[in-house]
Amino acid sequence: MTMKLLASLTSPYARKIRVILHEKKLPFELVVDSPWEALTRVPDVNPLGKVPVLIADDGEAIFDSPVIAEYLETLHAAPNLLPLDPLARVRVRRTEALADGINDAAVVALLESRRPDGERSDAVIARQMEKIARSLDWLERACQGCNWLNGDEMSLGDIAVGIALGYLDLRFPTLEWRASRPSLTAFAERLFQRESFIDTVPPAG
Ligand SMILES: N[C@@H](CCC(=O)N[C@@H](CS)C(=O)NCC(=O)O)C(=O)O
Known part of the structure; x- marks a missing residue:
């Protein structure tokens, strides 16, 4: 049985896994399923009701995206995206956590911004946007x-950061995160030119 990936096309966490699968040239079936739709099957395989979920060859359901990324390393398909040295691995994982945290903050801010007038909290949105700005400054320095x-090699952390920056472009096109962050801008442009990123560009909306 081929691996299956349950994913929505706009989820940055799912896109991270799709990019990894592409980079490693691992065959898989993409099952588009949004957990927000009434007929979603996601809660049947992940009690948290979130994508991505990977269904491995033997039918085992694996979640969430950092765990799926770890699982894909066990298949020994090049390129290796997690260093074997424990401390180097921790640093890559920290970069991934920061990138995923940018996505988390962006999702909270987006959902809050979509609440009706009178229920929306500008303070909640501002707090999330501060997290994003601080994280981007951290990455600019790094x-x-x-x-x-x-x-010296591309790792899971680089992929995760590229995805988070792409998600900001999708959800907050007026944010102008590139202004005053030239190194991060150049880094993103390099990643965005990779086939794995081009192939997984999220649809607008
Ligand atoms: N930490 C999780 C986050 C996954 C997540 O939040 N996915 C969103 C899509 S972007 C989702 O499925 N949300 C549905 C919900 O929260 O009910 C991961 O890295 O996989």
Whole structure:
């Protein structure tokens, strides 16, 4: 049985996994399923009702995206995206956590901004946008003079950051995160040119 990936096309966490599968040239079936739709099957395989969920060859359901990324490394398909050295691995994982945290903050801010007038809290949105701005500044410093954020090769952290930046472009097109962040901008443009990123560009909406 081929692996299946349950994903919505706009989920940045699912896109991270789709990019990894593409980079590793691992065959899989994409099952588009949005957990927000009434007929979703996602809660049948992930009690949290969130995508992505990977259904492995033997039918085992694996979630969430950092765990799926770890699982895909066990298939030993090049390129290796997690270093074997424990401390180097922690640093890559920290970069991934920061990128996923940017997505988390962006999702909270987006959902809050879509609440009706009178129920919306500008303070909640502002707090999330501060988290995003601080994280982007952290990444700008980490990016200076480097090809990749952790070490000499592209890693899971780089992919996760590229995805988070793409998600900001999708959801907050007026944010202008590139202004005053030239290193991060150049880093993103390099990633956005990869086939794995081009192939997984989210639809608008
Ligand atoms: N930490 C999870 C986050 C997954 C997540 O929040 N996915 C969103 C889509 S972007 C979702 O399925 N939301 C549905 C819900 O919260 O009910 C991961 O990395 O996989």
